[in-house]
Structures are given as C-alpha cells and as structure tokens.
Amino acid sequence: MKLTNVKIITPYKEFKGTIEIEKGRIKRISEEIEEGENLEGMIAVPGFIDIHTHGIGGYDFTSWNNKDEFLRNLLEMKKLYVKHGVTTFLPTTVTLPRENLMEACRAIGEIYDDAIPGIHLEGPYINEKYAGAQDPRYIRIPDIKEVRECLELSKGKVKTITVAPEKNLDFIKYLSDLGIHPSVGHTDADYETAAKAFLYGADRTTHLFNAMRPFHHRDPGVILASINFSKYIEIIPDFIHIDKEVIKFLLNYVDVNRLVAITDSIIATGLNDGYYTLGKTIITVRGGKALTKEGKLAGSTLTMDNAFKNLVSLRDLKDAVLMTSLNPALAVGLYDRGSLEPGKRADIVILDESLRINRVYVKGEIVEP
Structure with a gap:
C-alpha cells in the first residue's frame, strides 16, 4: 500500500512524497509522487x-x-x-x-x-x-x-x-x-x-x-x-x-x-x-x-x-x-515507533491543513474513522 502526494514530517526534514507500507511497517519513504492513494493537501505524522x-x-x-x-x-x-x-x-x-x-x-x-x-x-x-x-x-x-x-x-x-x-x-x-x-x-x-x-x-x-x-x-x-x-x-x-x-x-x-x-x-x-x-x-x-x-x-x-x-x-x-x-x-525504550522512517511501525496520523485528524492508521490499517 502507498500513501502519496502527502506532506511527510520526518525527524530530519519535511517534504511531499510517498509512504509505502508492507506487513504493518513502513517499507520505504520517497520524495517522489507515485501511484497510490492520493492525499493531496494532507499531512502525515507518526501516531x-x-x-x-x-x-x-x-x-x-x-x-x-x-x-x-x-x-x-x-x-x-x-x-x-x-x-x-x-x-x-x-x-x-x-x-x-x-x-x-x-x-x-x-x-x-x-x-x-x-x-x-x-x-x-x-x-x-x-x-x-x-x-x-x-x-x-x-x-x-x-x-x-x-x-x-x-x-x-x-x-x-x-x-x-x-x-x-x-x-x-x-x-x-x-x-x-x-x-x-x-x-x-x-x-x-x-x-x-x-x-x-x-x-x-x-x-x-x-x-x-x-x-x-x-x-x-x-x-x-x-x-x-x-x-x-x-x-x-x-x-x-x-x-x-x-x-x-x-x-x-x-x-x-x-x-x-x-x-x-x-x-x-x-x-x-x-x-x-x-x-x-x-x-x-x-x-x-x-x-x-x-x-x-x-x-x-x-x-x-x-x-x-x-x-x-x-x-x-x-x-x-x-x-x-x-x-x-x-x-x-x-x-520508555520503544524503538520501533514514534517516527516516519523505514522499518518503523506504520502508525500514522493523517491531518488536514488545519491540523484536524482525517484518519489514523495502526500498523498500516485504518482504525479511525
């Protein structure tokens, strides 16, 4: 699964790009717009x-x-x-x-x-x-x-x-x-x-x-x-x-x-x-x-x-x-989550431009709304 054309906030920089998710984890993050679910105007932050x-x-x-x-x-x-x-x-x-x-x-x-x-x-x-x-x-x-x-x-x-x-x-x-x-x-x-x-x-x-x-x-x-x-x-x-x-x-x-x-x-x-x-x-x-x-x-x-x-x-x-x-x-020693990086759990919050929650993913699955 790919979330694309979304503003991604990482610990190092923020950019518009693509998050690829596989088996509940972030497989890859790209600064390219790719095929996938288009989240134009949205912001992706870690859970x-x-x-x-x-x-x-x-x-x-x-x-x-x-x-x-x-x-x-x-x-x-x-x-x-x-x-x-x-x-x-x-x-x-x-x-x-x-x-x-x-x-x-x-x-x-x-x-x-x-x-x-x-x-x-x-x-x-x-x-x-x-x-x-x-x-x-x-x-x-x-x-x-x-x-x-x-x-x-x-x-x-x-x-x-x-x-x-x-x-x-x-x-x-x-x-x-x-x-x-x-x-x-x-x-x-x-x-x-x-x-x-x-x-x-x-x-x-x-x-x-x-x-x-x-x-x-x-x-x-x-x-x-x-x-x-x-x-x-x-x-x-x-x-x-x-x-x-x-x-x-x-x-x-x-x-x-x-x-x-x-x-x-x-x-x-x-x-x-x-x-x-x-x-x-x-x-x-x-x-x-x-x-x-x-x-x-x-x-x-x-x-x-x-x-x-x-x-x-x-x-x-x-x-x-x-x-x-x-x-x-x-x-508290939780090293597998907390940031949008390859290998981390795909716990992701999607926000709109007013920082209102649009949806929440837990291990790559939508749980809210």
Whole structure:
C-alpha cells in the first residue's frame, strides 16, 4: 500500500512524497509522487504516544472495583485515545493502596496489545508535601520488594515509576537496574539531591514545574537540576499547567529532543464540567480545568491532538512531532515507533491543513474513522 502526494514530517526534514507500507511497517519513504492513494493537501505524522495519561471519556486507571473493570476501562479507553491520534499509551496510576496497585499490575500483565506496552506508576513513593491531587494516605517509603512484585505480576511491563529521590537515592539505582525508567517527580528535592538522582540512573522528569519544589534564585532545586541533567523532561502543553511563555523558554534553552509532551489526562477528558474522581480524591472540572477542593490542579482534560496543535503554535511541525511521538517513545525504550522512517511501525496520523485528524492508521490499517 502507498500513501502519496502527502506532506511527510520526518525527524530530519519535511517534504511531499510517498509512504509505502508492507506487513504493518513502513517499507520505504520517497520524495517522489507515485501511484497510490492520493492525499493531496494532507499531512502525515507518526501516531502520537502518551506515556502519562490517567483517563479519558469516563474511564480511568486510578479507581476501579476489580481487575475486570480495570481491563474494560483499558480497552474502552484505547478506542477513545485513537480518535485523538494516540496509537501507543502507558496507562498511568496514582498513589494507591498496595492491593489496588497489585491489581493494576496484574491486569496489565494480562494485556497482549502492543499499543499498550506497559504501565506508568505515578507513585506511591512520592513526597507528601508535593502530592498534588494524590491521596497522601497511601504514600509510602520506597519498597524494592513491592516493585519486584509489581514487575512479576505485570510480566515485566512496569515501564516507568515516578519517585521523589529524597526518599531514598539508592532506590533510583534499584529501579534502573531492573530496567525501569525512574522519573523524578512529586518531589521536594533540592538541587544536589536531584542532580544525584540523575547520576544514579533517573532518566526522566515528571511534568516539570508541577508538583515539585519551586525554582528560586537561591534554591534552584529539582527544576534547574532537571533542565541541566534530565535526559527527558515531561511537559503538559495545555497552557494551564505551564504558561505558554515558559514552554517557549524551554524550547529556546533546552534541546527539543529532550522534551516529552504528555496529557496527564483524567476521567473527565472529553466530558462536560462537573464532579469526578482521581484515585480516591474528588475533583471538580470547570471550563476544562480540573481542581481539588483545595484548589490544586488535578491532572488535565488535554488530548494529544490539541497538545500537538498547541506546540505547533509555538514552534513548527517537526518539533511538535518530536515532542508528541519520537521523544516519548525513546523515553520508555520503544524503538520501533514514534517516527516516519523505514522499518518503523506504520502508525500514522493523517491531518488536514488545519491540523484536524482525517484518519489514523495502526500498523498500516485504518482504525479511525
């Protein structure tokens, strides 16, 4: 199959040409217009990858009654994500009681779907002071035995864990040695502690600026340490969690290859304003903004196609693609997707000139609309 006369956004350049697909993968990309499905006026980008999302459309990974409900949520959410161009995602939990955490890991272990390659545990090894909307009752000290059990139940699918490094720096080493990507977040770490965390193996920062010690010129803390040393830095480009001028600053002073766009989306995403839950916490959504009763931000109602549009408004198509597809793939070790290149999975989003989704391919097959 060939998609031709389409504007193709690769990590290296953008051009009008042809994408040839064979057996679910990109066989060849040409800068020539060839015989095939004519997509004149359209733009081809790789499928979006969201490595930090809690929910969408009335379903979530933070509260459920049993494993079967968790699995049902997971599969229903996959259908909703792809409508927004997301072809790979990591279901993300919050700080939960031990039995619920194990249930989530057990459920992920029963999923054999490479659009859902693993799970992101956002907690429970975080700092109470910067718990944000997470329930502090279930925060606990780093427990390598618990992590090993999570790995066993999930069949090795714990991709990343958000931790506060001040709780135990050696825990960062343990996670890295187990093949898990430690992500620094929900933390009160000072600059030195955060810098050591990256030295010890942390290779990510969870939603920079949010739920962490604020930057001060005499106490730069985890924010400057992340900007200086973190291999990958999550940002929520909804222009609520981070002002657009701050994102412009990051784009000017941090290599774009290190920035990972996430949604941090919650159950209310795509629904009307009202009352919802995040784990055990009641939240209110007004005007698309999710808050706890104390007025703290509680995730977002951002979708990845809107994140992409917001980033394009600040930069260009190529850099937006890096932040929404390739960088998140690399940040959790998914090397077979995230870019339009020969040999990669044929996960492709076709956009019109207004950046609205026209169709979505997963492994070369149309799944949306």
